[in-house]
Amino acid sequence: MEISIFVYPVIFLASFVLSMAGLGGGLIFAPLFILMGFGQTPAVASSLLLNGLGAMTASFVYIRSRLVDFSLSVPLIISSCLAAPAGAMTARWVDQKYFLTAMSIVVLGAGIRMLMTSRMQFGDAAQRHVWSWSKLIQTTLLGLVIGFMGGMLGIGGGVFVVPLLVYLLHVHPKTAAATTAFIVFFSSFAGFFTHVAIEALNWNFLILAGLFSSAGGLLGSRLMSTKLSGNFVKRLFGVILLALAIYLFYRGIFQV
Secondary structure (H helix, E strand, C coil): CCCCCCHHHHHHHHHHHHHCCCCCCHHHHHHHHHHCCCCHHHHHHHHHHHHHHHHHHHHHHHHHCCCCCHHHHHHHHHHHHHHHHHHHHHHCCCCCHHHHHHHHHHHHHHHHHHHHCCCCCCCCCCCCCCCCHHHHHHHHHHHHHHHHHHHHHCCCCHHHHHHHHHHHCCCCHHHHHHHHHHHHHHHHHHHHHHHHCCCCCCHHHHHHHHHHHHHHHHHHHHHHHHHCCHHHHHHHHHHHHHHHHHHHHHHHHHCC
């Protein structure tokens, strides 16, 4: 399969923009690769790899900027990494038509809420959340759901983590985005290694694509950590959620 050279700037741009919201680019990569003619499993696996690489380089910047809340990360990393392989194994067997349609409605609501909520009390960007046992159990269970869906759809689960941190735990948007990138790094690779054991991938393409994804994640995270406000990150993520909802609805309605 011939791959256009114009795909690589798209990969860079996706990682650049989405890393500012704590994501690695998987929202764009999976549909892009399907449009390029990849089968479902190779498309999802390739998306997870590039997603993980973009999140990895972004995490280095966020950790150095002290934006990552490790106490928030650990339960979500453990639970999402346990569930991501199950989602990856399920992906090729499940007809996702109705699932994607229902998910598009949920994501649409989250995106509208991100954009419409103008006044909300956030924790300080340097503040670390204090856990209660109920929040710990609740977040761990949600991490299982996030990991499963991320592994199945090739998105690493970050699109679900940011609203969880912002609205359930009232975390500052910049801390939420940075912490999510750290979580996505682990959950993406957990799903990827399962997919790669199922079907062979185009490694010549992925090596070069990985460089573009890593560079985009690095530059986007630097911009977010030093230049952007928490409200801008929240609005950016809201727009991304709306775009994802439209895509999921389209896939759910028109997927054969």
